[in-house]
Amino acid sequence: MPIQHAQLHWDDQGQPLSSAYDDVYFSLLSGLEETRYVFLQHNRLSERFAALHSGDCMTVGETGFGTGLNFLCCWQLFEQQAPEDAQLHFISVEKFPLTAADLQQALALWPPLQDYSEQLLQAYKNIRPGRQTLLFAGGRVRLTLLVGDASVQLAQLDKQIVDAWFLDGFAPAKNPEMWTEELFGLLAQLSAPGATLATFTSAGFVRRGLQAAGFAMQRNKGFGFKRQMLSGQLQGEALAAQ
Ligand SMILES: C[S@@+](CC[C@H](N)C(=O)[O-])C[C@H]1O[C@@H](n2cnc3c(N)ncnc32)[C@H](O)[C@@H]1O
Structure with missing residues (x-):
């Protein structure tokens, strides 16, 4: 099956x-500030990266790669934060990848x-359906x-590998397929x-679904005009039951 690309307008x-x-x-x-606030800050990544030891690898998982921001x-x-010989493994899933031209146009928004x-664009040129590893x-x-x-795609990964999740699959009301009990369990x-x-969303069924899957959930102040967002942590009992 060829890649089905995202349909965008600007x-x-x-x-x-x-x-x-x-x-x-x-x-x-500000997409940049939203990412830093919602996903980086609420997973405490600055502190966690700084606390890594030599040779450690931290794994971040994401639903919805989008523009790669x-x-x-x-x-x-x-x-900026991790020791020089620590590693980052970022796993992301995307059903409708941007074309390379659209990715380039989107990323040009962020000069910093x-x-x-530039490195992502270079590696992104050759993407294909299924699983691939890009090294930077x-x-x-x-x-x-x-x-x-x-x-x-996520069902095919090894279990118990992800340390922090970014849940970013469009608004639940517009894309319920990305916010299912099956996915929360995975x-x-x-x-x-x-x-x-x-996650940027505060939808009640997302909070309850993630709780049922084993995450302790809390509401936080949202970014920008959004009143609330959600963050959570996997509880020990859920792990023991797996
Ligand atoms: C809000 S965007 C993600 C933004 C992205 N994290 C970024 O940094 O630009 C949501 C993404 O989820 C993708 N998506 C939607 N439904 C999906 C599905 N069922 N499986 C995988 N990806 C999906 C969309 O194509 C879109 O790229």
């Missing part, structure tokens, strides 16, 4: 919008990330990109002990 600020889902890829106020921000923070964007920073940063449906199975998660 607003008058040059920001990408999904035509298929009628939704934004990131906050139109979350990946690039995470990689940048990792370089240019060094990282001399192999210290590894991106496993799963091109396909989230539930199908996230718990793939989580390492004590794994954390963060």
Whole structure:
């Protein structure tokens, strides 16, 4: 099956919008600040990267690779905080990848990330359906990109490997397929002990579904105009039951 690319249009600020889902890829106020606040801060990645030891590897999982903004921000923070010989493994799943041209246009919005964007664009040219590994920073940063449906692709991974999750699959009301009990169960199975998660949404059924899957959930102040967001942590009992 060939890749089915994302159908996009651009607003008058040059920001990408999904035509298929009628939704934004990131906050139109500031995608960069939203990523840092929602996903990096609420998974406490700055502190956790700084606490890594020599040779440690931290694994971050994401639902919805989109423009790669979350990946690039995470990689940048990792370089700023982690010891030199620690490693980052970023696993992300994407059903409708942007074309290379659209990715380039989207990432041009973030000059501070240019060094990282250029490397991603170079590696992204050859993506194909299914699982692929893209290496950056001399192999210290590894991106496993799963091109396909989230539930199908994530079900094929080894269990208990992800330390922190970014749940970013468009608004639940617009894309309920990315927020199912099946997917929440998979996230718990793939989580390492004590794994954390963060998401921009505060939808009640997402909070309850993640709780039922074994995550202790809390509501936090949302980014920008959003009143609330959610963060969580896998509880020990859920692990013992697996
Ligand atoms: C809000 S965007 C993600 C933004 C992204 N994290 C970034 O940094 O730009 C949501 C993404 O989820 C993808 N998606 C939607 N449904 C999916 C599914 N069932 N499986 C995998 N990816 C899906 C969309 O194609 C879109 O790229």
